[in-house]
Amino acid sequence: MIQNKLNEYVNKWYGWMLGEVKRNIAKDMMSEYATDLLHHIILDLYNMNEDKITQMIDDDKLRWYVLRGCALQLKSSTSPFYRTHRKEKFQSRENFVHNGDESFSGKGILEQIYEPYSGDDLWDCFQREMDNLHWYQKTLMNRYWMENWTLDEMYKHYNISKTHLIRDLNKAMDTIRENCKEC
Numbered sequence: 001m002i003q004n005k006l007n008e009y010v011n012k013w014y015g016w017m018l019g020e021v022k023r024n025i026a027k028d029m030m031s032e033y034a035t036d037l038l039h040h041i042i043l044d045l046y047n048m049n050e051d052k053i054t055q056m057i058d059d060d061k062l063r064w065y066v067l068r069g070c071a072l073q074l075k076s077s078t079s080p081f082y083r084t085h086r087k088e089k090f091q092s093r094e095n096f097v098h099n100g101d102e103s104f105s106g107k108g109i110l111e112q113i114y115e116p117y118s119g120d121d122l123w124d125c126f127q128r129e130m131d132n133l134h135w136y137q138k139t140l141m142n143r144y145w146m147e148n149w150t151l152d153e154m155y156k157h158y159n160i161s162k163t164h165l166i167r168d169l170n171k172a173m174d175t176i177r178e179n180c181k182e183c
Helices: 004-024 028-045 049-056 064-077 080-098 106-113 119-132 135-146 151-158 162-179
Strands: none
Touching: 004 028, 004 049, 004 064, 028 064, 028 080, 049 064, 080 119, 119 135, 119 162, 135 151, 135 162, 151 162
């Protein structure tokens, strides 16, 4: 009985939910995965407690629950959606950047990302701007870009949350990017 009720609800709101996921949750680079993300969450609904599903349908909260679940699944690095879709995308990006070379250096990344520019000019600018960073940001950037530490290794070594590490690395990269525009 609950399965029929859930089927009716999903059929009624599917188009709206898919549109919301595409426009507001899985936008930009992840928009190609919007349908997969929504289907993943809907499949999870069929395995949930029937009383909880009935209550959310009766209170007209199920579609909001689905959208929140989509947002959480998309952003989480431990979610089943991440393991099946995003992880593969990011691994292929790492393979492009590292190019399978174990003797990787940060200069290779910059040359591949900014191919139209002269690698030496950009590399010089990158090094100069890294030297101008605050000591904390400089240390993080050296560990991450030059010594190829992972976020997990940095977290364990410095005991700084991954969220803060990502934020601080992004701030440092934004500073470098802004100051190296001319390259």
